Structure formats: structure tokens, C-alpha cells
Amino acid sequence: MPAPIRLRELIRTIRTARTQAEEREMIQKECAAIRSSFREEDNTYRCRNVAKLLYMHMLGYPAHFGQLECLKLIASQKFTDKRIGYLGAMLLLDERQDVHLLMTNCIKNDLNHSTQFVQGLALCTLGCMGSSEMCRDLAGEVEKLLKTSNSYLRKKAALCAVHVIRKVPELMEMFLPATKNLLNEKNHGVLHTSVVLLTEMCERSPDMLAHFRKLVPQLVRILKNLIMSGYSPEHDVSGISDPFLQVRILRLLRILGRNDDDSSEAMNDILAQVATNTETSKNVGNAILYETVLTIMDIKSESGLRVLAINILGRFLLNNDKNIRYVALTSLLKTVQTDHNAVQRHRSTIVDCLKDLDVSIKRRAMELSFALVNGNNIRGMMKELLYFLDSCEPEFKADCASGIFLAAEKYAPSKRWHIDTIMRVLTTAGSYVRDDAVPNLIQLITNSVEMHAYTVQRLYKAILGDYSQQPLVQVAAWCIGEYGDLLVSGQCEEEEPIQVTEDEVLDILESVLISNMSTSVTRGYALTAIMKLSTRFTCTVNRIKKVVSIYGSSIDVELQQRAVEYNALFKKYDHMRSALLERMPVMEKVTTNGPTEIVQTNGETEPAPLETKPPPSGPQPTSQANDLLDLLGGNDITPVIPTAPTSKPASAGGELLDLLGDINLTGAPATAPTPAPVPQISQPSFLLDGLSSQPLFNDIASGIPSITAYSKNGLKIEFTFERSNTNPSVTVITIQASNSTELDMTDFVFQAAVPKTFQLQLLSPSSSIVPAFNTGTITQVIKVLNPQKQQLRMRIKLTYNHKGSAMQDLAEVNNFPPQSWQ
């Protein structure tokens, strides 16, 4: 068989290929040749073949059949073979292949080889791809090499130790004694890697950190020597001696000085020296300065030093070199939390960076600008940010829009300004606005009562020209539906009122409905808006009726449902229409903490009721809640927060807990399918703190007697009690509802309310049907927190369907046994 071609030949051949297919063909031919050569177990040419295989692997062709060959090469005695073998191992093998464990023995032998280069190769491979098993086996050898006097090996051993520690953190202790003398080395390579090793150890374990703090003086000395020493040709990079080592030492000093006054004090001088003496004309000097600044900001440095650091960053910002500016912006972002005022001084420069051509710089500048916005500069900043929104790349628009909304919410100087800003964002970046912004905006608009006319007029004008941006159209449709009468009446204080007729308004809403660009959600908004206008407009009711009835046969199920209901409203419930389509009340706002948090969906639930369920959702549950509250010596009325139920309305809500209110009303009022996402109200931790898992109760035989809480019309509800071991103020009540009549009770909903001093949590029931003849029960768990150990009282409300009619009952439960709450 002819000798396999050299790597160079192969590369030359591949380069002559003109198409991908030709290249593939050549490579396949060569792979076949290599495979047969491997089969022949040819020692001489193995290394050549593996080298070629590695090249083909880099181009993207499969090379796994070479893995075993790499192992054979490693086991060979020749240095050339070993070199290629280890390289192949690093490129082709990793801890996911089982084959790699076979290397362990070879590496062990090579770590003790007589030639230092072989030892070096072994260390290198272990440090690159050693798995945790390999590291465990070979850690001892590495530790031995860490103490050797050969600097070539020592530095490699140090980095290998870092890898071992990363893979098997428990072995860190083992390397501790070897680190004693590491910093006494003269060789910069060893120093460098030792500092890396020390950094890794300090980052991983606070004990190590405390132990190594005593090294601070030594590090300071080394750094001083580096700066003060004259020109040293070997380590020189652009006139500065060993900048890499300087940067590493500064980083380690940063970690050691954090939160520690003594170390920080020891470092102050040297940091000031570095900061003032380093030459900034080349990138190298700037790298060192950058690291110094980061260190100063992180440790407990004195204020003079901090001012110096921020000034250096300010100088960086004005530098022509883009890299320096990018780096300055990044570090300012990190320091803006702690040294806000100092960074504010550079605000104008930062805002200028928004106009830079470079994408990376723009992104950093945008983030920093948002961090710098406060009550004083909001107007100016917003102007700049809006201009930025206009002209920036699409990938920024969503983030920028959310940021603007957040800033406007926090610092808006006036309502009108706020609304103007929002309108501007909607019109310029309307399609990039996040979905949850729409309900936020609607809620904001309802709250600013005196601006309604102005708002609806502006929104109307905005969508007149262009109704393709969905969030804008949604908000506009909603507002027109609510405040259409204000629009038509032509009263507007803030602005020149426009003359709009009812027909024109309906025209625009209908075109939104018809347009291909409107999503299903938007169409829903538009249809509801048209419906609402039937009570606000006087002369176009017939037209509205016609539109609504047309959509009764729409293909879109959502639209169809709405149209049919509205039709029914016209036909059968006309007397209720005006009450139902009344203005929305001002909404309570759940505290938001970010653009992802959204307001409850009260505004989104359609005012029209579902199907034939008689009581409409509007004001009724609130009044019933009020009843319950009154009876218990209630308090301020907080409107019910319905959880938009993800499943059937009959389920008595999920884990709903009103953190602020005292009354916990669970249950789901009429649930029109809402377009907005569900608000996530987090569970309080108190109930879960005491209970580590569910169910976590005392023994069932805790001796607390169970009670019959309610028994009427064949429906019986029993309470059984358990007290939590870990939290004595928590009582867990399990209710069981049974039905002794001859017909099932369906859509059973259990609601409960407790007095002010208690807190209640209602978990999901097992089902919503109580089967007849006591054949089964519904179980539900209630958790009551009673910190003041007051007597437990509860008012319950039951709703269900029985014998074809809807039943409802209120009752008070007073017969709780004393053991359940004492």
C-alpha cells in the first residue's frame, strides 16, 4: 500500500476543490484510505493520518473513528506521536465519550516522564479536557508537580490545578500547602498562573479567601516592582512591563479587598500609584487603568480614590478609541448603583453615545441612560430616548420601549406628559411594544380622568392614518369604545377639538375589523368598542346592530361568540344594555415591579356577560363581597381581584392570597375569555415556611373534633382540622361536601371569608360536582393563619346548580372547636 500522503498534500488537494461536493468527495476518499491504514495497525504513519483526520474534523467532517488511534499514539514512545496524540485527544475527545478514561493510565505515566515536554503535554491535556474521575485519580501527581522547581512545569501544573478544582471542588484543600511558595517565584509565567490559581481558590471558598488575605502585602510588593522596574525586554508589551501580570494581580487584589477594610487600606497607595503613573497612549495602559478602576470601585477605598476612578472613566468616555469607550460604558454601568451622583456628571457624554454608529456602544449607552434617569432630568432624557427609539435598530426597540414606559411611570412630571410620551412610543415603535404594556396603558388612561377627552382625541387621530400597529390600535379601540361620546361632542380643553361624527368613528372601527393586518385580539377589541358605543352614540344604533349581527357568523370563533352575545343583548336584554355598558370604574393597581408585571385584568374582562348566566359580572360580586365584609365588621372595600381562570370557572380560584387586604375572597366571577395574560400573585412564604411539604400536618389523630359547618337542602359540609407542627398559628381545615339528594349538584363553588386579623388560603377543590346519594364528596383544603390566636369565625358562601336552577347560600360558621385555634 503506498505511503499515505502528508498533511500538506491533503490541504493542497482540498484547496483545489472548486465546489463543496468536490471537497466532500476528496475527503471521503482520504477518509477511506485512512481507515484502511488504521486497520493495518501501521505505527509509522499513524501520526500523519491522525493529523489529517484532525484537519478534516476542523472542516466539519466526522472523525470519531480516530479516537482510539489517538490513544495508541499517546501510548507510543516517540515524542512526535505523543504530540499529535494529545492534540487529537484534546480536539476529538471530551468527557462525554467513555473512551477518554483509557487515557488516565497513559497520562499518569507521562506525568512522571523524564522529558519535561512530555510531562507538559500530559498536564496540558489533563487541564483541557480532564473529567472529574480523571482529575480525582491524577490530582496527586499534579500536586507533586506544583512543587517542582522547573518553572516550565510549575506554571502548567498551576493551571491544571485550577481545572481540577473546577471539576472536583473538594480537592481544593489538597493544593493548599503547595501554594505557600508560589508567590516567591521570579519567573513571570509561574507568577501569572499562580495568581490565577489563587484567584480561583478565593472565589470558590470564603475560608480560602480569609486565609489568603495575608498575602496582600506580598502582592502589593510585586506590583510595585513591576511598575517601578525599568525596561525589561522580555516582558515588555508596548513599553509596559508585563501588563498581563499586572492586570491579574489587580484582579486578585480586588477579590481580597472586597468587604475588608484592612486589606483595602493596604492597597490604597499602590492603586493610586498605578492610576496616576500608567501611560494611557496605548491600549495596554488603558487595560491596566480599567482594571484599576474596577478594583477601586469594588473594595472599600477612600473617597478621594473613588473620585479619581470615576474621572478616569470620564476621560475614557471621551477617548477616540471605540474599545475604550465601550469599556468605560460597561464599567460605569456597574458603578452607577453605588456612585450615582458621580456618574450623573457624565450624563451628557453618555447621551451622546446613543448616537454612535456602533451597535455595542449604543446598547451600553441605552442601558446606562435608563439607569441615570431621575426626576430632575426626565424631560431632557426622554427627548433623547424618544429620538433614539425612532432611529435605532429593531433589536433595541422592544427593550427601549419597555425602559421608556418604566421611566415614564416612575418620574412623569404630569399626566399629560405621561400620556404624550406613551402615545409617542406607540406611534413610533408600536409593533415592538410588549404585549403586557397594553393593559398597563389602559389602566393608566382610566386613572387620569381629566385627560380622557384629550387622550381619545389623540388616539383617534393616530389611527386615522395607519392602523397596522397592533398595540396602538388595541389601546385606541378600547378608548374610543369607552370615551366615544367625548370624542364626538367635541369638547377638549388641552387641544384644539376636532369635529368628528359618529359615522366617521364607526368607519374607522369597522376598517380595523376588516383589515388583514389586524390580529384576532385587535378585532375583539374593536368589536367590543363598537358595542359599547351603542349606548354612547345616539343616531347610529342601527348601524351598530347591523355590524354586530354580521359578525355573528364569522369564522373566528372568538369574534363569533362575542357577536352572538351582543346580539342577544340587543334582542333579549335590551333593558340591561345601558347598565352593562356603563363606563368602567377607576381600576386598582397591583404594585408593578417591572415591565413583565401586569395589572389585573379587570379592565379586560368584557362588560357583557357570558351565555345565559343571569347575573352579569359587573358590579355584583363586589357587592356580595361587600356584604360579607359588612357582616364581619368589614373594612375598606377593596375590589375583588379575579384570577383570570385558566380552566373552568367553577374551580374556586388557585392559590389566591390578597397580601394587602384582610378579606380573602376566592372564586371566579363570570369569566369572559381575556386576551391579557394572567397576573401572577406570588404566594406568601409564611404559610409555606412552616410547612415544608404538603400535606404536612400533625397526626390525623390529633384529637381535634370535626364539625358540620353547614347542612341544608341536602348539602352537608364538614370541617376536619389539623394543626401544623412547625407553625402553631396555622390551622389546616379540610372541607368535605356531600349531597344526599337524588340529583347531582354541579358547578359547585365554595367561598370563604374571615375577619380582619386572620389570613386565609384556599386551595383547589377536588372537583366541582357533588354526586347525588352521598356517593362521593368534594374535598378542599383551607389554610388559616391566626397569629393573634383569636376565636375562629368564618362566613361561607356556596353556589351550585341543582335540579336545573342556580342555588346560592350564605352561612356563618361559629362552632369551631377551641383546639382548632388556641
Added chain:
Amino acid sequence: MIKAILIFSNQGKPWLSKFYQPYSEDTQQQIIGETFHLVSKRDENVCNFLEGGLLIGRSDNKLIYRHYATLYFVFYVDSSESELGIFDLIQVFVETLDKCFENVCELDLIFHVDKVHNILVEMVMGGMVLETNMNEIVTQIDTQNKLEKSEADSQLSTCLHPQGGQSLKCEQCRKEYI
């Protein structure tokens, strides 16, 4: 830590790829492709730091690159490395290559991939910077190369060919002789 080091041409052909974290082959190729896309779009006077693409840059990984005539040198690093430091490191790497290859050009890198790997192995180990002193690296590389050469020579010199037997091919060094 350095996650990956890539060298590729202006057309996106990889001349060196070294990954310091286990990625599957497909992922590796994807990363190379994506990096090339990101980097080739860049203008000449923008900064040399990029937030990475989807695959490798999801967390705090950054892409630091330098463009030398027809080659892109790209280092993927995470936040524990100083960006400006790595920027200098690339320069040191290129200067070392220059010293080892005597005025290095793209063809040198293409045809001597294994040698480039050997140099890289002396500079970066396990994703961490090992040695930055150019002269030190060059000395070590030279010594190792000499070792290889002496091995190859000794193999030839110990073989004095006729070992008995009529075959025209020497069993030891596999060379055909007359």
C-alpha cells in the same frame, strides 16, 4: 475563562478552531458559522467587542476579535476575563506566530495547522492564559521541534537497511531500497 479560539478567513473558512468546553461537532460548526456572520458585518472603525450570538453568547459571554488583512482572530470569553487584556493577548499571539514562522502569512497558517495548535497550547491551557512572554514561548517551541526532528532522524539513522531476507522493503523504516 476563554471558551473558544477561532481563526478564519474573510470568506468564513476556518483555519483553526479550538474549543475549551465540550460542544458537539454540529454545535461547533454552527458557532463558527454564526461568528463569521456577526464579525463580517462589522465596520472597520467600530469597537472590537461584541455580545455573542445565540449559541455561545447567551449568558455573559463576549466575542473579542481582531481583523488582520485577510484573517479574523476571534476569542470567545466570559466575564472573568478583561476585554482589553484579551485584546492584547490576540496581538501577542499573532506576534508569536510571526516569530515562529518568520513573517507569517495566511498560507503558513493554512498548511501548518498542527504547528499553530502547538503554539497555542503553550499560550492558553484549559481556557486560561498560560504564558504571555513571546520569547519564552518561542524557545519552548523550538526545543520541542528539535526533539521531534531528532527522533525522526534517529529513526532513519538506526536503520542500516539489510536485515536479512530477500524482501525489497526494509521492515524497520519501511523504505524501499535496492
